[in-house]
Each structure stands twice: as C-alpha cells, then as structure tokens.
Amino acid sequence: MAIKFKKVDFKYQGNDNKAYLALSNITLNIKAEGEFITLIGETGSGKTTLVQHMNALLTPLSGDVEIFGVKINRENVKKKRVKLNPIRQQVGLVFQFPEYQLFEETILKDIIFGPKNFGVDEKTAIERAKNVIKVVGLDESYLSRSPFNLSGGEKKRVSIAGILAMEPDILILDEPTSGLDPLGRNALLDVFYNIHTKLNKTIIIITHDMNTVYEYAKRVLVMRDSYLVYDGDPIELFTKKNIENWNLDVPDLLHLINQIETDLNLKLPKKPRNETELFTQLKAVLK
Amino acid sequence: MKNIVIGRYIPGNSFLYRMDPRTKIIALIVLMVAVFMIPREAFEMMFVGLGLILILLLIGKISIKRVYLGLRPLMFLLLFTFVFQILFNKTGPELQAWTLNYSFLNIAVIVAIVVFWMYTKRFIKAKFIYLILMIIAIITVLNQLTLGPIFATRQLVVHEDALMIGFFIMMRLIIIVTLSTVLTLSTKPTDLNLGLEAVMKPLKYLRINTEEMAMIISISLRYIPTLLDEANKIMLAQASRGVDFSEGKLKDKVMQIISLLVPMFIISFKRSDELANAMEARCFVPGATRTRLHQLFWSRLDTISLVTSIIILIGSIAVRVVT
Amino acid sequence: MDIIQMKNVSFEYQQDQPVLENINLNIKKGEWLTILGHNGSGKSTLSKLLIGLLKPNQGEIIVDNILLSRETIQDVRKHIGIVFQNPDNQFVGVTVRDDIAFGLENLQVPRNEMVERIEKYAHKVNMAEFLNKEPHNLSGGQKQRVAIAGILAMQTDIIIFDEATSMLDPKGRKMILEYMKQLNAEGVTIITITHDMKESVLSDRIVVLKNGKILKIDTATNVLKDQETLEKSNLEMLLPLKVLRYLERENIADEKVRSYLWQLSLKR
Ligand SMILES: Nc1ncnc2c1ncn2[C@@H]1O[C@H](COP(=O)(O)OP(=O)(O)OP(=O)(O)O)[C@@H](O)[C@H]1O
Ligand SMILES: Nc1ncnc2c1ncn2[C@@H]1O[C@H](COP(=O)(O)OP(=O)(O)OP(=O)(O)O)[C@@H](O)[C@H]1O
Ligand SMILES: [Mg+2]
Ligand SMILES: [Mg+2]
Numbered sequence: 001m002a003i004k005f006k007k008v009d010f011k012y013q014g015n016d017n018k019a020y021l022a023l024s025n026i027t028l029n030i031k032a033e034g035e036f037i038t039l040i041g042e043t044g045s046g047k048t049t050l051v052q053h054m055n056a057l058l059t060p061l062s063g064d065v066e067i068f069g070v071k072i073n074r075e076n077v078k079k080k081r082v083k084l085n086p087i088r089q090q091v092g093l094v095f096q097f098p099e100y101q102l103f104e105e106t107i108l109k110d111i112i113f114g115p116k117n118f119g120v121d122e123k124t125a126i127e128r129a130k131n132v133i134k135v136v137g138l139d140e141s142y143l144s145r146s147p148f149n150l151s152g153g154e155k156k157r158v159s160i161a162g163i164l165a166m167e168p169d170i171l172i173l174d175e176p177t178s179g180l181d182p183l184g185r186n187a188l189l190d191v192f193y194n195i196h197t198k199l200n201k202t203i204i205i206i207t208h209d210m211n212t213v214y215e216y217a218k219r220v221l222v223m224r225d226s227y228l229v230y231d232g233d234p235i236e237l238f239t240k241k242n243i244e245n246w247n248l249d250v251p252d253l254l255h256l257i258n259q260i261e262t263d264l265n266l267k268l269p270k271k272p273r274n275e276t277e278l279f280t281q282l283k284a285v286l287k
Numbered sequence: 288m289k290n291i292v293i294g295r296y297i298p299g300n301s302f303l304y305r306m307d308p309r310t311k312i313i314a315l316i317v318l319m320v321a322v323f324m325i326p327r328e329a330f331e332m333m334f335v336g337l338g339l340i341l342i343l344l345l346i347g348k349i350s351i352k353r354v355y356l357g358l359r360p361l362m363f364l365l366l367f368t369f370v371f372q373i374l375f376n377k378t379g380p381e382l383q384a385w386t387l388n389y390s391f392l393n394i395a396v397i398v399a400i401v402v403f404w405m406y407t408k409r410f411i412k413a414k415f416i417y418l419i420l421m422i423i424a425i426i427t428v429l430n431q432l433t434l435g436p437i438f439a440t441r442q443l444v445v446h447e448d449a450l451m452i453g454f455f456i457m458m459r460l461i462i463i464v465t466l467s468t469v470l471t472l473s474t475k476p477t478d479l480n481l482g483l484e485a486v487m488k489p490l491k492y493l494r495i496n497t498e499e500m501a502m503i504i505s506i507s508l509r510y511i512p513t514l515l516d517e518a519n520k521i522m523l524a525q526a527s528r529g530v531d532f533s534e535g536k537l538k539d540k541v542m543q544i545i546s547l548l549v550p551m552f553i554i555s556f557k558r559s560d561e562l563a564n565a566m567e568a569r570c571f572v573p574g575a576t577r578t579r580l581h582q583l584f585w586s587r588l589d590t591i592s593l594v595t596s597i598i599i600l601i602g603s604i605a606v607r608v609v610t
Numbered sequence: 611m612d613i614i615q616m617k618n619v620s621f622e623y624q625q626d627q628p629v630l631e632n633i634n635l636n637i638k639k640g641e642w643l644t645i646l647g648h649n650g651s652g653k654s655t656l657s658k659l660l661i662g663l664l665k666p667n668q669g670e671i672i673v674d675n676i677l678l679s680r681e682t683i684q685d686v687r688k689h690i691g692i693v694f695q696n697p698d699n700q701f702v703g704v705t706v707r708d709d710i711a712f713g714l715e716n717l718q719v720p721r722n723e724m725v726e727r728i729e730k731y732a733h734k735v736n737m738a739e740f741l742n743k744e745p746h747n748l749s750g751g752q753k754q755r756v757a758i759a760g761i762l763a764m765q766t767d768i769i770i771f772d773e774a775t776s777m778l779d780p781k782g783r784k785m786i787l788e789y790m791k792q793l794n795a796e797g798v799t800i801i802t803i804t805h806d807m808k809e810s811v812l813s814d815r816i817v818v819l820k821n822g823k824i825l826k827i828d829t830a831t832n833v834l835k836d837q838e839t840l841e842k843s844n845l846e847m848l849l850p851l852k853v854l855r856y857l858e859r860e861n862i863a864d865e866k867v868r869s870y871l872w873q874l875s876l877k878r
Contacts, residue, residue, distance in 0.1 A: 041779070042779045043749060043752055043782050153648075156649075180649060181648045183845065184649055208779050210780065249784075263870060282853065
C-alpha cells in the first residue's frame, strides 16, 4: 500500500475562533500501482483537504497518514522526524486553483521548477517542459510567456504540465477538468488514462463530472460532510445507491440508456461504459 | 508565518470590542501623544505606562501571548537599539565597568558557547531570552576568565544615560506597538475603515479625499494578513514541488526566501490589480457616497474611555511640566 | 430591443496580438445568451469589455442606449453584474457577509434592505451558515457560491456568469441553473460563459468564438446540432445528438427513434 489513512481527523482553525471540521475518521488504502480512482462529493465535503494530506501539505489532527512508508502525524512532523521531500517527488498534486500553483516568471521556469528541485538536470528538464506543454494541448510558444497573463483554462493546463513534468509515481489531480473546453477535457482525461495503462501508475482525480467517474474510474470514493461514505465500484454506486442524498447525479450515459430503455422499450444486453460501447450495442439492438 | 499578528483581527467579546472604532482610534492617538510627552528624565513613568497597558490587556481580555507574538518581530530591533545605546552612548555617570580580557582560552570558550547555543536553541521555546542569556554568558566569560596569556583587554563601560535611554526607547516602542496591536486585534477591518473615515473627516477641509484615504489605509491593513496568506500559498506550492523549507543550510534558506520574494511581488501586483477590478465591477466609485452595513454607535463606554485617555494625556503633560 | 450592442469591437492585450477581432454582437433585452469557445478564445476578455474593465482598441459598445466611455462607465455598471471566472479575484469583504454587502453599499441600498438581501441571497446559494467566515478560507465550490450571491444581491438587469458553476457539485449546479431560469423569466438578461454543453441548452441563443472571432451566432438548437462548428472550437455535441448522428450515419434508426432523440437532447 502506498498511501494509508488510519482514523484521520482534521479541522481548520477559523479566524473567528471556530473550528471547521474537514475530515472525520478517514480510513483508506491506496495502492502504489494500477489504481484509477475518482474522488467525488458535495461542495465543501473535504475532498481538497483529503488530497492535501496525501501530499503532506497538511498534517492530520489525530490519526496518521502513511505515504510510501513515511508515517505522518502530529508528533512526527512537529519533531521534524520525517523527511517530506521524497513524498512530494513520488506523489504529484495538481491544485484546484491553478493560481495557487503558478509562481514563476515564465511558464518554462514554472514547469522545470519541480524537476530541477528533484535533481533533474536543466537540459532534461527543458526537454520535458517542451514535451508536456504539448501534452496539455498548448504549443511551445507559450513557454516564454508569463503564467499570470493567461486565460483560466490555459492556466489550468500549465499547472497540470508542471506536475506531469515531475513524473511522479502517483498523480493526484484536484478538479483538473473544471474550466477546460470539452475536447480539451477529453484529451487530457485520455492522457491521464494512458499514463495509467501504459506505465501502470495510480491516478486520483477529484471531479464533479459524473461522466468522468463512470467512463474512467475503476474505484470511486465519495465524501460527504467530512466523512468517507463510499469506497468501491462506480457502476454499483450509480445503479444501487441513493446518490441524490450525496448531491451527486447520474452520468449522461446511464441517464440516456435509462430513458431509451423505458421510453423506446429497448433492452441493451449490458450497461455500456462509454460511447463506442453504446453505439455498437444500439446498432445490434436496433437492427 | 501564521503567528504574525500585525493587522489581524481576532474575535472576542470584551469592552474593547464593544467600543466604537472612532473612540479607539482617537484614544490611540491621544495615548501615543501621552507616551511621547513623557520626558526622558522621568523615565520611571514608563513603568506606570506599562502597568496601565497591562491593566488594559487584562480587563480587555486580550491575551498577552498574542501581543507578545505581535512584538516578536520587533524584538531584534529593540535589542539592537538597546545594544547600540550601551556601546555608543557615553554620557552621564559611569554605572559599571567590566574589563574584557581576550585570550585564546576565552575565545575558544566563546566559540564553544556559540556552537552550543546554535545547536540547542531549536529545543528552547523562549529563543529571545536564550539569546540574551548567551550574550550575558559571553560577557561573563570575557570578564571572569583570566587564565592563560591575555593579548588584549578592553573596557566595557556602561553609563547611566545609556541604560536609561536604551530602556526608555524600548519602552516607548513596546507601548506604542502594543496599543496599535490592541486596536487592530479588537477592531474588524470594516469597522476600522469606518472609524478612520470618520476621524479623518475634518481633513476634508484641507481638500484631502478622506474616504479614499481611509479605504487605502484599511485595505493595506487588511492586506498584510492576505499577503502573508499569499506567501503561505506560494510556500505550499513550492513545497509540493520539492522545496524543503524545514531543512537545509542557512545559504539554502536565504535562497528560498529570495525565491519567495520575487513571486510575492509579482503576485501582489496582480492581486491589487484584480482587487481594483473587482471593486470597480461592483460599482465602487472612489469618493462617492455609500450606504453602510455596519453602523457606528456612540455609547457611554466611549465617553468614559475617551475621558480616561485624555486624563492620562493631561497626566503626562503634567509630568513633563514638573520635570 | 437590443440592450447590448457591440459594433466592430477589437481588443489586444499586447500590440499586434489581437485577442478579439471585429466582434459584432447584439444582445436583446431579456434574452439568455451563451458564449461558447475553446480555452483562450476570448470569452472572459469579451465579458470584461462589456463592463468596461478593458477598453476596446477599436469599435464601440452600447449598453442600454448608453455609449460606453470613461464618463458613462459608472452608470453602465449599475446595470451589469459579473461573476468572475476565478472567485478569488472577486472578494473584497473580510467576511462573507461584508462581501455580499460591498456591492449593495456602493449602490446605496438602505441598510434595512441590505440586511434582508444578504440573508435572502446567502440562503439562495446555501451559504447562510458561513456568513461570518472569511471568503478566502472556503472550499472551491463555496467560494463560487459566495461570488454568485454577491452579484445576485445587486439585482442588476444584466448578469454575466463567467464559468460561475464550474466547481459546484451536480445538485448545486442544478440549483443555480434553476435560479437563472427564474431570473430570466422575470426579465433579467443573462449571459453565461460555459464549457458545459448541457447548460447551453437552456439559453435562447449561442455565440461560438474561435481565436477571437465569432464563428457562429444562432439559436441554441441550430448551434448545438452543428457538429462542424462545434468541433472547430473544441466543443462537443450533446450525447443524444451524438447518438442520433451515429444512427443516421449507419442508417438504422426509424423516424420514431430519431424524433425521440431529438426531443430528448433539446429538452430544457
Ligand atoms: N483554509 C481554510 N480555513 C478554514 N476552513 C477551511 C479552509 N479550507 C477549507 N475549509 C473548510 O473545510 C471544509 C472542507 O473544505 P475542502 O476544500 O476540503 O472541500 P472540497 O470537498 O474540496 O469542496 P469543493 O468541491 O467545493 O472544492 C469546508 O467546509 C471549508 O469551508
Ligand atoms: N492579462 C493578459 N495579458 C495578455 N494576454 C492575455 C491576458 N489575459 C488573457 N490573455 C490571452 O488572451 C486570450 C483570451 O483570453 P480569455 O481569458 O478571454 O479566454 P477565455 O475564452 O475566457 O478562455 P477560458 O475558457 O480558458 O477561460 C488567451 O489567449 C490568453 O492567453
Ligand atoms: Mg476542493
Ligand atoms: Mg475565461
């Protein structure tokens, strides 16, 4: 197990002296390889807080988090008994707001910042930058621009590029597709999926898009009000659970299938997981 | 970073919170003048001032720890003025003279002390006091340890004036900073803004745009914590991409701070631009009349507080006249 | 009546790098218009031009019969509210309450009414329990809700939503969309910028931008079925329409299935 949460609680200390509960009693195991996980749940349920723990940017209030064998808890961090840097090299995190992640003068400098810190030499880092900027759908001319004078979606893409260039073992993305245009979103999801299948890496994506969950995820985590309320198979989630209560929705694909099946009196042999499957099944049924 | 309290509002419910911001601002000015009125010669009065402040903190239910945290960034400035006075102010009667002996043994011991201090200071909570203790230890060693060949001696003479003025300036700074911290700690930025605006109204006759000025002051006050948050965010962003803030040598740390400052500047420029846009987009026009969600109410408490601070001012004027 | 007219508008941030070119766009009073387009196509820039945060290099913008200029800008802004793409850029107040109040104070809304509106709109976006919290210390979706409340409370007759629901959970997004419908029914002109094709179905007309130029302006139905135009600007068709296209291509759908899918996709 690469990431282990054991009974983790976390609260934010508000400026009004109140504590805001963000994680309650989270127990969770994530493998180092071969997982494709989506993390979903209502606004403010603690998703961002959870993944920040996986990057050791936050320390649990009680309980402990173990990342690649490094045990992170109040005591260890306070006494500086743990080295956090190796964790950040192995677990890459793309923040929810790209504005929080970009800080260098040029996009090139921003992308090579991570790799250089982890000991990649400048030349290789620049090579990587030239590659990843294309992977996220922008061209090389962007490298010399400032990351602050970009459109929202372009910023998002650059912030993803900066983490991809680090080539971490586990890739965590906090709402990577919000603000991306539809084809860009599909292309990037395919990029993540390819990293997952070709390199057998673990990917964790936070999203509010049920289609992403349904079409890509092997495992889905649902959070509600600081608790982890579901950890399992996406199809089961959408077909068996009462997801309305968790502020979720049925994916477009399932929604359409349900409508077609009831209104047109059809029966598809199997629940299609993506458009192509839907097409081929429909073709068979309608002919 | 999180501990810096200048400009930060901390919710509470004592009389300080119930006071009108106008009163607090005027009282702050009055009390500051009072502090400056006290002449050097009557430096004992500073103890009275300090006592009054302590009483204020006590009945105002402001935690002394908070105020101390506010003063902490100033500690080295304070120490510096004090040391500067001791070393260079040579007026007034001699108070005490130490002979400082320099020998190889002495220097070796001092190096040992410094090394010991560097390695142990991380375990000590009261770092500042520990620093002072170290300085005292060094002086004691220089003064007392006379074994072995001595290749130079020097006199460390402390004059009464140096001690007195050093102390006096320190007290003055502490009192003023504490008072301002009390103001910002207990006043919501919006109220502060309203208060400033009201207090500066008379300046209108000097053709100064008071509302704009109040807005500028309160936004910059509000932006100190925001800038610190910003620094915090950049630190998180850098940490997650491999900058190690907890470890590393001094040189690395300096480099880290520099790599923090550049983006801080760029980002704060960008931020202020965006803030201005946001304000304009929501119909903010500098100088135009606005209605207010928060309103100011003058109560008996305010009259009493104001009268009290004026009495204190009169007291200090009296002290000045007498001495 | 056209409440907004953009005539021949061009804009560039840096010289010789036009971000918008020759935009001609009329928006009717009470209309719901969606702006679609790939990342960096100029949507946010266009919205900033409309409220006068940026000045066109060429062309003119007329809002409610007032020509946008230095002198008139403050009057025009009283008619238009905008929810920015990044909610963080929008917060002025120290608490959620103060932030919602900010716009109202500027509009000189009397205090009693201000208090009422703050309550009302905080409830509308489900943020009533966070009124005393600092807007910067909220989750992404919570920030977006507060940003929306701050603008709704101003009750302007034109509202621009720049990807204002991109970080909301499905239920929260539906709630806000329902409210937009209601506002629109009450006569408020609504301009939404979005990447969510399902959201664009709700609007009357759609503008598609590509590289700073208008690719197509038409009714929502006409734009949404135009696969070629959509794909040119990195957009996709709605799922039922995609299925319909596929079935048509394969020649396996009867009339009933076709019209069913068609109805399904454009249901509001
Ligand atoms: N810096 C902070 N200070 C205080 N409270 C915070 C802070 N950040 C988040 N919170 C609170 O903690 C809770 C969980 O926030 P978190 O950001 O983890 O939610 P989330 O699931 O990522 O939501 P979203 O989908 O809206 O991004 C929320 O109620 C939020 O208000
Ligand atoms: N401040 C700026 N300075 C220079 N160029 C900018 C600035 N802001 C945006 N741009 C550029 O202008 C173009 C249009 O940006 P805009 O923000 O309008 O795009 P958008 O359509 O809103 O995209 P998105 O869907 O990503 O939000 C982009 O190519 C962007 O790089
Ligand atoms: Mg989040
Ligand atoms: Mg935009």
